[in-house]
Amino acid sequence: MRKPHLVAAAALAAASWATLAQDKDPTIAEIEKYREMLADGNPAELYEARGEELWKTRRGPNNASLEQCDLGLGPGVVKGAYARMPRYFADTDKVQDLESRLVTCMTTLQGFKAEDVTKRPYGSEDHKSDLEALTAYVVGQSRGMKMNVSTAHPKEREAFEIGKQIFYHRGGPYDFACATCHGEDGKRIRLQDLPNLTTRKGAQLAYTAWPAYRVSQGELRTMQWRLWDCFRQQRFPEPKYGSDATVALTMYLAASANGGVYNGPGIKR
Amino acid sequence: MNGKLIILGLGALALAGCATGMSEAESRQKALAMMKRDFQSRGIAGIDRLNEDEVQKACNEYHNNPPKEVAERLQTAQMAAIKFPADGQLLGDWKEGEKLAQSGRGMTWSDSPGSPNGGNCYNCHQLSPKELSYGTIGPSLYRYGKIRGNSPEIQRYTYGRIYNAKAYSLCSNMPRFGHVGALTEQQIKHLVALLLDPQSPVNH
Structure with missing residues (x-):
């Protein structure tokens, strides 16, 4: 029953897109859409506000807020925490990025089950994601601060080295690595500019603008989402949310961006 | 010249490895094991996609710059596996080729099984x-x-180059569209026409 509707909807969408493309250069239409959004302010602010509310609200089986969550600078310290993540946490004996750390706090403090929290980490219009909102709130509290991610702990160093290996690893049916698209200056896919993540300047520019409100998706997307959708386009299987492999890759990117001023949450196409 | 650069590059990586007590080969093996644990099959994108074939392995191990004898041996094997059309006819319809070149669809976990793949050409060229x-x-x-x-x-x-770019340059960025079955013989013929037909807009 559902399929014919979907097909019809897809056909309609394709038809209207074709009409639009004839009327107006899609690139120009896209840029105009940006400007419209930017003039209205970045909708990421709404996610930040909802995230702050969620952070402070008593929730879950333990009826606890996240105000005692330790993001690395001590329980409850949010200001500046993101600019120093990922990092090693002694209580979990792991390197964690912000998102996997949020899951830890939601399980240990609030009593949620990790599998429930991470079941649908990426939200949609009718199913908003708490993790996206919480992430928006925390990253916003590092705005204007310099990225300062440590690789001093042996496990941090190891995550960085493994993350670098993942970045350069070619695989899947198309033999793509992250580096295939993000290893040289001045490259693009279609008209989309690709940051060169192997240079400090390129890594700083890209990393400090994420998470971001994605106009084309109508949602705020996190770094976990960014990697997840890159791997999809890389034709890889699906990375698990907050997994060690994604944290290691994030560690490589974040530490490469050290010294850059954090400027998120941003706004993107 | 190139050799020197490679030696310098390997030296830098070896140094980086020392800081963790891990050699480059060790961190590579750890990364591979971690990916196999932390990725999962979804839709048409099975976890078996993380198994390296010999070309990927050589390019990963040698940072896309394998020794000449390795590159030659593997390129010869890739070349031998190219299936040229039995009818000897290599030129299709450039108009179909243009449609294929426009389409970036195919092989992701969000593509449905059985739907035709695009050539992805304009993504990069x-x-x-x-x-x-x-x-x-x-x-x-x-x-x-x-x-x-x-x-x-x-x-x-x-x-041949569209079928398997790695038969010509082992660590080329370009996918092996025929070799992995992403494009059919007929589709590749259309793309050859897009590139070679004097009527094709590519040649105007």
Whole structure:
């Protein structure tokens, strides 16, 4: 029953897109859409506000807020925490990025089950994601601060080295690595500019603008989402949310961006 | 010149490895094991996609710059596996080729099984001058046939290069569209026509 509707909807969408493309250069239409959004302010602010509310609200089986969550600078310290993540946490004996750390706090403090929290980490219009909102709130509290991610702990160093290996690893049916698209200056896919993540300047520019409100998706997307959708386009299987492999890759990117001023949450196409 | 650069590069990586007590080979093996644990099959994108074939393994181990004898041995094997059309006809319809070149669909976990794959050409290459939205990861192919002509040898080379770019340059960025079954024989013929047909906008 559902399929014919979907097909019809897809056909309609394709038809209207074709009409639009004839009327107006899609690139120009896209840029105009940006400007419209930017003039209205970045909708990421709404996610930040909802995230702050969620952070402070008593929730879950333990009826606890996240105000005692330790993001690395001590329980409850949010200001500046993101600019120093990922990092090693002694209580979990792991390197964690912000998102996997949020899951830890939601399980240990609030009593949620990790599998429930991470079941649908990426939200949609009718199913908003708490993790996206919480992430928006925390990253916003590092705005204007310099990225300062440590690789001093042996496990941090190891995550960085493994993350670098993942970045350069070619695989899947198309033999793509992250580096295939993000290893040289001045490259693009279609008209989309690709940051060169192997240079400090390129890594700083890209990393400090994420998470971001994605106009084309109508949602705020996190770094976990960014990697997840890159791997999809890389034709890889699906990375698990907050997994060690994604944290290691994030560690490589974040530490490469050290010294850059954090400027998120941003706004993107 | 190139050799020196490679030695310098390997030296830097070896040094980086020392800081963790891990050699580059060790961190590579750890990364591979971690990925196999932390990725999962979804839709048509199975976890078996993380198994390296010999070309991927060589390119990963040697940072896309394998020793000459390794590259030659593997390129010969890749070349031998190219299936050229039995009918000897390599030129399809450039108009179909243009449609294929436009489409970036296929092989992701969000693509449905059985739906036809696109050629992804404009993602990375300039082709027809009418299409302004083209990528720059690969070289411009505008005037590809005008420059090279349309001889049987060029047709064969072009078909082979789309079928398996790694048979010509082992660690090329370009996917092996025929080798992995992403494009059919007929689709590759259409793309050869897009590049070589004098009527194709690529050659205007």
